[in-house]
Each structure stands twice: as structure tokens, then as C-alpha cells.
Amino acid sequence: ADAVAAPAVVDDAAFLRRAYLDTVGVPPTAAEAREFLEDASADKRRRLIERLLDDSRWADHWTSYWQDVLAENPTMINASLNTSGPFRWFLYDSLRDNKPLDRMVTELILQRGSPHEGGSSGFGLAGNNDAPMAAKGQIIASAFLGIELQCARCHDSPYHSTKQRDLYALAAMFER
Numbered sequence: 001a002d003a004v005a006a007p008a009v010v011d012d013a014a015f016l017r018r019a020y021l022d023t024v025g026v027p028p029t030a031a032e033a034r035e036f037l038e039d040a041s042a043d044k045r046r047r048l049i050e051r052l053l054d055d056s057r058w059a060d061h062w063t064s065y066w067q068d069v070l071a072e073n074p075t076m077i078n079a080s081l082n083t084s085g086p087f088r089w090f091l092y093d094s095l096r097d098n099k100p101l102d103r104m105v106t107e108l109i110l111q112r113g114s115p116h117e118g119g120s121s122g123f124g125l126a127g128n129n130d131a132p133m134a135a136k137g138q139i140i141a142s143a144f145l146g147i148e149l150q151c152a153r154c155h156d157s158p159y160h161s162t163k164q165r166d167l168y169a170l171a172a173m174f175e176r
Helices: 012-023 030-038 044-053 056-069 084-096 101-110 120-125 134-145 164-172
Strands: none
Touching: 012 030, 012 044, 012 056, 056 084, 084 101, 101 134, 134 164
16 A cells, blocks of 8 residues: 655644634634744643633534534424533533543443433423334434444435444434
8 A cells, every 4th residue: 555645834823813713713813823923832732722612612613513412402392392402511521521422422321410410411491202212213323433324314224234224223222
């Protein structure tokens, strides 16, 4: 196999813009850019990343990302259940606390807490499913296992080794 060459290191201006957009979701202000570009210290990139990860905006930015990945946005939810806000805080706190991803996913699957006061239980109340928790099983399989189970909502797929029983087995983990 051919070796893949590492890309060239980007200049400070490109690094700064990418770091801001990838962590906090917005470009740096003119003052922030000027301060970074005028800094001649060798560890300025490391310090920038540490500062951005300490900024509450990064958790806001990535909470929105995880809400999209988990199909957990307010337009999908029955607003009278008030699950979007408490579930959003579960994600936000998990990110701000630097909770390991395996622990966050475990808590998500366990759905503990009050759906009205916080915790991961809001994830389980996000919609009316054709089969109990089938939508949640499909989302978890896609987001964390890289397995597409959308077809299994209705039938066994002739193109995949996963079957409808696999989706229902995963969905059964969410039952309370």
C-alpha cells in the first residue's frame, strides 16, 4: 500500500480560524486574531486550544452538534413534555465536565433522571415511535455504532446483515 503523506502544517492565521470554528463555532474577533498572530511564543497553539476548551461557547457549539446527531431537536419533540431543555443541559454539562464519551453514552442508554428536571431521561421521551424506542435504537446504532438500522424500522433489509430483530433488541435496552 502507498504511504499517505501528512499534510503541510497550516500557517497561524489558518490554524486560528480553524481552531475557533471547530471548537466554539465562530471565527475569532479582530482583537483575538491580532493577539494570537502577534504572539511569538512556541506554545501559542497549545495555549489557544486550552483557552478555547475552557470557553463555555465550545460546549454550546458541541451541544447543538450532539442534539443534531441524536435527532434531539425541539421540532421533533412534543413541547408539552419539556424534554428538550433538560436534555440539552445533560449534554452541555457532560461536555463542560469533560465526561468520557463511553460514560455519556452509557448514561444516555440508561435514561436516568427526571425528564422535567434534567438527566438523560429526556432522550427517551423525544417522539412517538412506530415501535417503542425503535427511533432511539436507530439513532444510537447510527451515531455510536456506525450501523444503519433505518430499514429495520419496517422490515429486514436485503442489503445488510442487520435485521429488524437487531433493532428491537437494541430498542429493548431503552425500555423502563
